[in-house]
Amino acid sequence: MDLRGFSPTALWRRRKACLTFEALLTVLTLILIAAFHSVLLEDRLLLNLYYIGIMAAAYVLVKRHALALTVLVVCVAGGTTFAQTYFIAKPETGNPLLDPVFDFCTWSVLLLLGWRLAAEAYHFQTEEYRLQMQRAIEEKAIATRAAALTSTSHEVRQPLSAILAITETLLDDSATSLEEWQRDFLADIDKSAKHLMDLINNMLDYAKAEAGMIKLAVETVALPELVDQCIRMTEPRAKEKGITITAQLDPAVEEIVADPLRLKQILLNLLSNAVKFNESGGFVRMQVRGNGKNVVVSVRDTGRGIPPEQTENLFDPYYQAAHGDQGVGTGLGLSIIKHLVELHGGSISVDSVPGSGSVFTVQIPSSVSPSGEAEPPLPGKESGKPSSKETGPEDAKVQECVL
16 A cells, blocks of 8 residues: 555645635635524624625635535525524424424435535536646647747748758859759759748748737738739739739728738738639639728639538648649648638638639728727828838748748
């Protein structure tokens, strides 16, 4: 038999763990009940103070999520008061044979219900505590995983950036003169390095989103300029597949208060996916319109479409629709976009018919606060100049986030 658990140190730790504020408050309340319940009917002021003290103790216990102790206090207080009143005001007439049986049945039922109530409260309390501990562990694990992934990603991105810089330099005709087969090898290296960089950026973005590390930097954004930039950044790949990209903007919707970098990431991802999963010779159409206090952006393609059984899981992390010939990815792009849209206080949905294409619809408030909640525009506030910029380093950063 292992006696290590019965050492004085272990026993003291167990006793110390039980000496909580809730336990002490419960003990004091039970002492109050035992000391005063028998003389309550003799003094009205004492009776009022008695019940005020019990209700205050129960309130404090509930606030501290000690539901089992709350039930214990209430049941003891109610039971003692009921017993005292019952025996004092006991009727004189009755059946001497059946009354004890009725009394025994009544008290048995009351005790059983009280025990069940306390057991359920204790079960609920322990389950809530377990969930709180589980959430705390998960949050710590997510933060640790995000920190480790961030550190690893930076370590991997550094040599990848060097590879990309070297391949771009070698592929530049003005810098070197290469044979055709050499240029093909370098083009394959450049393409693979860029693809690997995209995967790393997606994993890094998802880790930050999962850990709640993405914060919005909202400002006034000119939607026509932003849409034009996203289309121009997607057009080279669309031309390779013979796909036409068009945009239709509501003249009444010219500006939106949002995070321009994240909003550009959302639009670029939707356009890139529409081109990637489209058929050769098809088209992609982006539509921007107003809907009350919201801005609705829809991207439609003429691709294969998505079966209904796959649309349910389309925004889940690491999930990919069954298009095996479309290249390899992490399946995090739409999950990241969904997080960014919800961070703006909006929503994203998909409507697809197999063989006829898909429509992705994003709806976000026209004015977003940094916390991601819709914010009414201040009266008389000038919008200033549009903040969307021409293609530059920021565009390259966003392009890396796209699948």
